[in-house]
Amino acid sequence: xxxxxxxxxxxxxxxxxxxxxxxGLALTFGLLGVINLAHGxxxxxxxxxxxxxxxxxxxxxxxxxxxxxxxxxxxxxxELLVVRRLRERPLDTLLATWAVALVIRQTIVALFGPAAxxxxxxxxxxxxxxxxPYPAHRLLVMGLALLVGGLLAxxxxxxxxxxxxxxxxxxxxxxxxxxxxxxxxxxxxxxxGAALAGLxxxxxxxxxxxxxxxxxxxxxxxxxAVLVAPSGGxxxxxxxxxxxxxxxxLVAAFASPVVAQLAVLALAVVLLRRVAGRRLRRER
Amino acid sequence: xxEVRGLVAGYRPGAPVLLGVDLELAPGRVLxxxxxxxxxxxxxxxxxxxxxxxxxGTILLEGRSIAGWRTDRIVRAGIGLVPQxxxxxxxxxxxxxxxxxxxxxxxxxxxxxxxxxxxVLAERRDRDAASLSGGEQRQLAIARxxxxxxxxxxxxxxxxxxxxxxxxxxxxxxxxxxxVDGMALLLVEQSLELAARLAxxxxxxxxxxxxxxxxxxxxxxxxxxxxxxLGL
Numbered sequence: 001x002x003x004x005x006x007x008x009x010x011x012x013x014x015x016x017x018x019x020x021x022x023x024g025l026a027l028t029f030g031l032l033g034v035i036n037l038a039h040g041x042x043x044x045x046x047x048x049x050x051x052x053x054x055x056x057x058x059x060x061x062x063x064x065x066x067x068x069x070x071x072x073x074x075x076x077x078x079e080l081l082v083v084r085r086l087r088e089r090p091l092d093t094l095l096a097t098w099a100v101a102l103v104i105r106q107t108i109v110a111l112f113g114p115a116a117x118x119x120x121x122x123x124x125x126x127x128x129x130x131x132x133p134y135p136a137h138r139l140l141v142m143g144l145a146l147l148v149g150g151l152l153a154x155x156x157x158x159x160x161x162x163x164x165x166x167x168x169x170x171x172x173x174x175x176x177x178x179x180x181x182x183x184x185x186x187x188x189x190x191x192x193g194a195a196l197a198g199l200x201x202x203x204x205x206x207x208x209x210x211x212x213x214x215x216x217x218x219x220x221x222x223x224x225a226v227l228v229a230p231s232g233g234x235x236x237x238x239x240x241x242x243x244x245x246x247x248x249x250l251v252a253a254f255a256s257p258v259v260a261q262l263a264v265l266a267l268a269v270v271l272l273r274r275v276a277g278r279r280l281r282r283e284r
Numbered sequence: 285x286x287e288v289r290g291l292v293a294g295y296r297p298g299a300p301v302l303l304g305v306d307l308e309l310a311p312g313r314v315l316x317x318x319x320x321x322x323x324x325x326x327x328x329x330x331x332x333x334x335x336x337x338x339x340x341g342t343i344l345l346e347g348r349s350i351a352g353w354r355t356d357r358i359v360r361a362g363i364g365l366v367p368q369x370x371x372x373x374x375x376x377x378x379x380x381x382x383x384x385x386x387x388x389x390x391x392x393x394x395x396x397x398x399x400x401x402x403x404v405l406a407e408r409r410d411r412d413a414a415s416l417s418g419g420e421q422r423q424l425a426i427a428r429x430x431x432x433x434x435x436x437x438x439x440x441x442x443x444x445x446x447x448x449x450x451x452x453x454x455x456x457x458x459x460x461x462x463x464v465d466g467m468a469l470l471l472v473e474q475s476l477e478l479a480a481r482l483a484x485x486x487x488x489x490x491x492x493x494x495x496x497x498x499x500x501x502x503x504x505x506x507x508x509x510x511x512x513x514l515g516l
Contacts, residue, residue, distance in 0.1 A: 160387060163376075167384045170373040177333060177367065179359040179388030179432055 005130035007253050011246040013138050016145035017204055018245030019238050021218045022225040023148055024196030026237040027189050030226045031169045034083055034190065035090060037097040039222065040215025041104035042194050045071050046201025047210045048108055051117055060122035060206075067202035068195035075194020079187045087186075101215070108212045121206035141203050148196065153234035165189050221245065224267055285311050285468050286332070286363075286436055291341035293331035300339050301327040303492040307470075311435065312462055314469040316483035316503065318476075320515060324492040325472040326368055329438045332470075333365055334358050345436070360388060364434030368441045368472075371425030374414035378405050381413050381424055385431030398427045401457070419450040426457065436468045437461065443475040455481045474514065480504040488513045 021043060028034050036042075046067040053063030078100060086093040121137035129139070156162035168175040168182050176182045201215075208214060221244050229240030244264065252260035286309040294300035302324045309315045317325050330336035332343055334355045343351045350358050359365070373381050379395065382405070386392020399406035402423045408416060413424055422442060429437060439458070443451045455478050461467045462482070473479040479486060486503045488496035488510065496513060503510055 163380060163384060164387055166376060166380075167373050167387075170375050173335065174367065174371065174373060175384070176355040177335070177359060177365040178385050178428065179356050180384070181354075181356045181388065183354075 005132045006134075007250065009130060009132070009134050010253070011249040013142055014249035015242040015245035016142040017207070018221055018225055019241035020141065020145040020148060020200040020203060021197070022222040022237050022241050023145075023152055023234070024193040024200065025222050025226045026152075026193075026229065026234070027165075027196070028193035029223065030229065030237065031165060032186060032189055032193075033090075034087075035094050035097070036078075036083070036190075036193075037094060037219070038078065038101040038104060039097075039193075039197055040217075040219035041101040042071050042075060042197035042215075043201035043204075043218055044108060044212065044215035045074065045104060046198030046203075047119075047205040047208075047214060048112060048201075049198065050202040050205045051112070051119055051210055054119060060119075064199070064202045068199040071198025071201070072191045072195030075197075076187060076191035078194065079190035083190060084183065084186065105212050105215070112212075114212060116209040116211035119205040119210055137206050141207065144199075144203050148199070149234045149238050152196075152237075156233050161185075161188065221248065221264060224264065228267075285309055285346055286470070287342075287344040288328075288332065289342045289344075291328070291331060291343065292339045293327060293336045293341070294339070295327075295336060297337070297339075301336070301492050302331060304341070305487075305489070305492075305494060307487055309436065309468050309470060311468050312466045313484045314458075314462055314471060314482045314500070316471045316473055316479035316486040316500075317489060318473060318479060318486055318510060319489035319495075319513065321474075322491075323489040325489055326440050327492075328489070329365070329367075329440050329470070329472055332358075332438060333363065356388060359432065359434075362435040364429035364432055364437045366422075366425045366429050366437065366439045366442055368444065370414075370421050372413040372416070372421050372428065374412070376413055377410050378413055378416070378424055379409045381428050382431055385428035389432045391433060393431050393433055395431075398431060401430075402427050419446045419454075422446055422450070422454065423457075426454075430461075434467070436470065438470045438472075440472045441474060442471070443473065443478045451475065451478055454478065458482055476503075476507055476510060476514075479510075480507070486510065 025039055028036050049067040049070055050063035053066055054060065082096050082100060083093060086096055123136045123140060125136050126133035127136050127139055156166060164180050164185055168180060168185050172182055225240040225244045226237060228243050229236035248260045248264055251263050288305060288307045291302055291305045292300045293302045305328060307315060317328060319325050327336050331338055334353055338351055342349060345361055350361060373384060382395050382398055404420055405424055405427055408420065413421065416424060442454060458469060459482060462469060471479060471482060480503050483500040483503055485500060486498050487494060498509065
């Protein structure tokens with residue numbers, strides 16, 4: 001029984017952690033349709049913001065608050081200077097954001113070095129849950145993911161900004177012809193997506209090894225979670241993250257982590273073929 | 285209210301669809317724009333709203349040049365659009381469509397006022413707009429545009445694809461907007477029935493140019509003249 005509890009908690013933790021990473025992508029890719037290959041590096045920046053805050057003596061909580069703020073501002077600049085200019089050219093957007101990712105990664109290497117760093121969790125110890133002791137910081141990240149999910153759902157479903165974003169996603173031209181400043185909405189949603197990536201990076205930093213490559217490992221599962229999501233909103237992304245993150249965790253437990261990663265890769269190939277096929281049919 | 289002079293516009297540089305169109309529209313008046321498919325009628329509507337590329341000419345709204353403005357700014361200045369096709373936001377409820385129509389504006393028309401004018405929408409307020417019938421979607425598209433309290437409404441083929449009995453009701457609604465609210469309408473139409481009922485003046489386009497212009501009375505009394513242009 002303790003083993004089952006631990007398996008379930010790990011799967012839930014993995015799913016919610018992935019949701020935290022994918023929630024920003026749900027806005028930029030799921031809703032706006034921008035394939036931002038720098039999303040992993042925005043997450044990386046969040047983690048290093050936390051590391052820098054720790055080193056500066058500001059502590060974990062100040063770092064956690066600063067990360068989404070700084071990364072959100074960088075996301076705003078990225079949208080205004082790069083993404084906006086390539087809106088009708090998805091392949092160019094892909095290449096440009098990949099270039100931005102390289103620049104961010106190399107800047108991190110220049111500033112912090114190529115080695116991995118560890119960040120101590122703000123709360124140590126464990127909490128008894130389902131009959132097993134579970135690390136308190138993992139539970140904190142799970143709680144944060146649920147909070148972000150709730151806030152994102154509220155933003156999209158119950159606010160004027162959310163309605164405007166959903167309208168722009170449904171029909172961009174009609175949204176502009178209804179008086180909505182669609183470019184400003186694009187920038188706002190992109191900056192928000194980047195801020196969520198920054199928050200995810202800072203929150204998960206104590207759970208992983210913080211190194212310049214950490215963003216890459218998050219990127220593919222996060223894109224998959226958004227792709228399998230039945231809808232672009234918070235609930236859909238939560239379900240997508242549950243399928244990909246929770247599934248990967250269970251496969252890793254019953255088979256091996258390598259098999260789990262191969263399963264994720266196979267799922268990616270199937271989904272990308274489906275998405276590409278849909279796009280081709282639409283273009284015909 | 286609206287004055288367009290020498291408008292040359294299209295979608296690709298150097299390949300204009302409109303080749304110098306002039307028109308004037310005063311408050312409380314209806315201008316019908318008619319012509320065959322590909323004549324440039326929808327491009328004219330899109331160019332006024334900044335959705336097509338303007339290469340030459342002027343567009344004045346209440347004496348102010350709006351050429352080069354962003355679409356949302358033009359709409360906020362007082363022009364509403366009922367586009368060709370569905371004209372609603374799919375995936376959003378009727379109520380959300382109406383709220384969106386007034387979202388970018390300072391004094392939007394309350395939903396209650398819109399429901400009073402279009403009672404069927406009140407009954408469907410929580411339904412996905414995409415699930416409405418063609419006639420209901422057209423009513424929603426007009427109501428959404430009215431939410432912004434426009435002084436000029438551009439309607440692109442509003443009677444297309446809806447039943448003849450609904451075209452009659454649509455005509456009544458539009459006539460009321462002009463007579464009661466003093467709104468100006470620019471009505472792009474292929475249906476002679478609706479245009480003849482509402483128009484004070486009719487502009488006929490062919491291959492991006494004006495080929496005829498007649499009063500609403502002539503349009504209603506001498507249908508053969510417009511039918512010749514439409515190839516009927």
